[in-house]
Amino acid sequence: MRSKNLLAASCAVALSGFGTAATAADVVIGVPNWPSVLATAHVLKVAMENNLGLEVELQNGTNPVVFEAMDSGSMHVHPEVWLPNQTNLNNQYVQEKKTVMMNPNGVAGDQAMCVTAGTAERTGIENLSDLSDPEMAKNFDTDGDGMGEIWIGAAGWASTNVEKVRAKSYGYDATMSLKEMDETLALAEVDAAVAQNENIVFFCYTPHHMFALHELVILKEPAHDASQWTMIQPTDDPEWLEKSSAGMAWSTAYLHIHYAASLETDQPEAAAMLANVSLDTDVVSTMTYALVVDKQDPAEFAAKWVEENADLVDSWLQ
Numbered sequence: 001m002r003s004k005n006l007l008a009a010s011c012a013v014a015l016s017g018f019g020t021a022a023t024a025a026d027v028v029i030g031v032p033n034w035p036s037v038l039a040t041a042h043v044l045k046v047a048m049e050n051n052l053g054l055e056v057e058l059q060n061g062t063n064p065v066v067f068e069a070m071d072s073g074s075m076h077v078h079p080e081v082w083l084p085n086q087t088n089l090n091n092q093y094v095q096e097k098k099t100v101m102m103n104p105n106g107v108a109g110d111q112a113m114c115v116t117a118g119t120a121e122r123t124g125i126e127n128l129s130d131l132s133d134p135e136m137a138k139n140f141d142t143d144g145d146g147m148g149e150i151w152i153g154a155a156g157w158a159s160t161n162v163e164k165v166r167a168k169s170y171g172y173d174a175t176m177s178l179k180e181m182d183e184t185l186a187l188a189e190v191d192a193a194v195a196q197n198e199n200i201v202f203f204c205y206t207p208h209h210m211f212a213l214h215e216l217v218i219l220k221e222p223a224h225d226a227s228q229w230t231m232i233q234p235t236d237d238p239e240w241l242e243k244s245s246a247g248m249a250w251s252t253a254y255l256h257i258h259y260a261a262s263l264e265t266d267q268p269e270a271a272a273m274l275a276n277v278s279l280d281t282d283v284v285s286t287m288t289y290a291l292v293v294d295k296q297d298p299a300e301f302a303a304k305w306v307e308e309n310a311d312l313v314d315s316w317l318q
Contacts, residue, residue: 030066
């Protein structure tokens, strides 16, 4: 997969040029904590600076923080909103308050639970529901406490809450310890497990470079049924976990750029570009691979990418 410090080093380089809230800029792009959003943010920054002559800054922020900032005007862009994961924020700010706009061109993504090919061969695991069997779960017990371990995502990800619901729905919350940790550390554990021929099960998604680094097996699940998928986020109900149910595969996710409606008045050319940006899964995966695996400087990579993909960028400006 990648070394423990690989993404951390990449992000450290990228964040060294981030602006602060006290610095004035024409457009401020919010950047949550996963690799592909960092790549897209830098590409958007360079595209707007080179083609529109704007001053663009990048600022860290969780999903709720970026949406709140777009609502108030202190940030202007979220480069990668996952739907349905962030449906509650999309509904609040796009549908109800109408202070945030959504680019309609979504990048398709998948979310699931994966094991390495070696894990599948050693344990015989095929289905996600297999983890509810205590005997299967023992294959993933690394600390001897009688429970297996499974990485369900980072704290603050909406998908992490969904994975808690899925664990409850399948029943493996009784046999597996649900680990929340930074993605960099979690995927370093995957690297180590592969190197040491150890078993591991973890949250996986596309677009992502992880599938290019290791042979992974997606655990099988019943097909998604929207009528049986009930997901309530903690911000909406204190009894969200008890009231939610999701014992099936995720539906296909779509990643959309969102931007502050105020840009349509304050920076109309930027708003028009953001409304037209179109990427696909392979492009986003390739951009992420360049930053995380090849360890390219995000700003330098983005400058080169925008130059080499001038026709595509030009189509965003029409």
